[in-house]
Amino acid sequence: MEFRDNEAIYLQIAAYAGERILLGKWPADQKIPSVRELAAELQVNPNTVVRAYEFLQHKEVIINKRGIGFFITADARERVMAYSRERFMTNELPEFFRNIYLLNISMDELRESYEQFKAEHYQQPGA
Amino acid sequence: MEFRDNEAIYLQIAAYAGERILLGKWPADQKIPSVRELAAELQVNPNTVVRAYEFLQHKEVIINKRGIGFFITADARERVMAYSRERFMTNELPEFFRNIYLLNISMDELRESYEQFKAEHYQQPGA
Amino acid sequence: MEFRDNEAIYLQIAAYAGERILLGKWPADQKIPSVRELAAELQVNPNTVVRAYEFLQHKEVIINKRGIGFFITADARERVMAYSRERFMTNELPEFFRNIYLLNISMDELRESYEQFKAEHYQQPGA
Amino acid sequence: MEFRDNEAIYLQIAAYAGERILLGKWPADQKIPSVRELAAELQVNPNTVVRAYEFLQHKEVIINKRGIGFFITADARERVMAYSRERFMTNELPEFFRNIYLLNISMDELRESYEQFKAEHYQQPGA
DNA sequence: GTGGTCTAGACCACG
């Protein structure tokens, strides 16, 4: 995994976890990698993973079973969806609309571009 | 003017200037507010406006006539359009597509929401 | 039994044992549950019960008869009372007073709340 | 300032700030010490103060004005009162009642002890 | 000057 430098690494890790949850790859009650494991895998300092997990724990997306590790909460999916949508609506969408207006980009262009994006990134293998 | 806290203030000021240029409110060759004027108006540190103007100057959108002030360059509009579009396409759009896919937001929802946004922000009163 | 997450589980188990002793439910010389029994009942790691029993043994509240099990000591009640009171007076009470002062909670409120607490938790049914 | 070792230092710092706010020593809109200042004063690592300030910021008790520092929010007092009371009621009070019941401590003893405590710690000089 | 982040490394309690 490679990190963009315009966003804190620990937030990118949290976002990555959120994405896995939304995609159903980390179902409820499943144990997630330990701090040390994930740090080794991502080649970051364990403290950075700790910060990411603190964020998710604070959002009640994961929960710590002491001495054992972190687990996905029962309603993690709904929670991730909720705060992601919240963030999207208030932070990203107005900026996005402002940009496409000023740059004179039409919704039809977007639709086309989006189809291509989905095909590239989320293509189902059996298509 | 109020600033979002997820982006540097000087960049928001530069974006504000870019918007005025794109909307034709700051035409070519026009003098723009002095650093001190704008700092006072926006209630920010003058250094912050300096950084914004440095950014615009570096993009050749404004030019400094020493002792007089900053002026919009002849092809400012094209330049703003160019680098804004560049930034939009490479930075924002992929992230945006990823989000609407994960959050399951349809293009039809977006279209509707966009119409409302335009009505609220860019509606000319005498149309 | 459910555990609070602001205190070590083994200490909560030890406190639970102390409570039973103070309430006279575990009289002197009585055998207490084996480590494995209690671990199974509380659904915790046996090591956790071991630590709780070590704590109580160190306080001379229980004693190990090898091959047989743990037994309540003759003066267990007095010992529990002593160290609990010690802990209460030096650790909890000052913090408690500081809190009710800052939060502006009166002793009358407390008295009322306490009566309710006793009624809920320690009311004997046949009174 | 000296720290107890049964609670994280950063939480003790946050609690110290909360106390100052409740006592009116840090009124709304006031700037609080910078991370580095407070770290030097308390002789802890700056990161530890950062964690304390993160906690308070998350509770909306302080707010960061970028490049300037942290400031007490307008309703900081109410917020500190709210979450402190919440914590007190759910975490400390039941434990406290359980203890005084088991230790057979009367409310009259407490009242007396409390008066003494107040006299020692919060005595007004002009009495 | 301000806070924000990250690394490296350590120690600890807990299960």
Add this chain to the structure above:
DNA sequence: GTGGTCTAGACCACC
């Protein structure tokens, strides 16, 4: 083994 905390030190963007 697990996470939680702290230190030391560094670099950075920003105001």
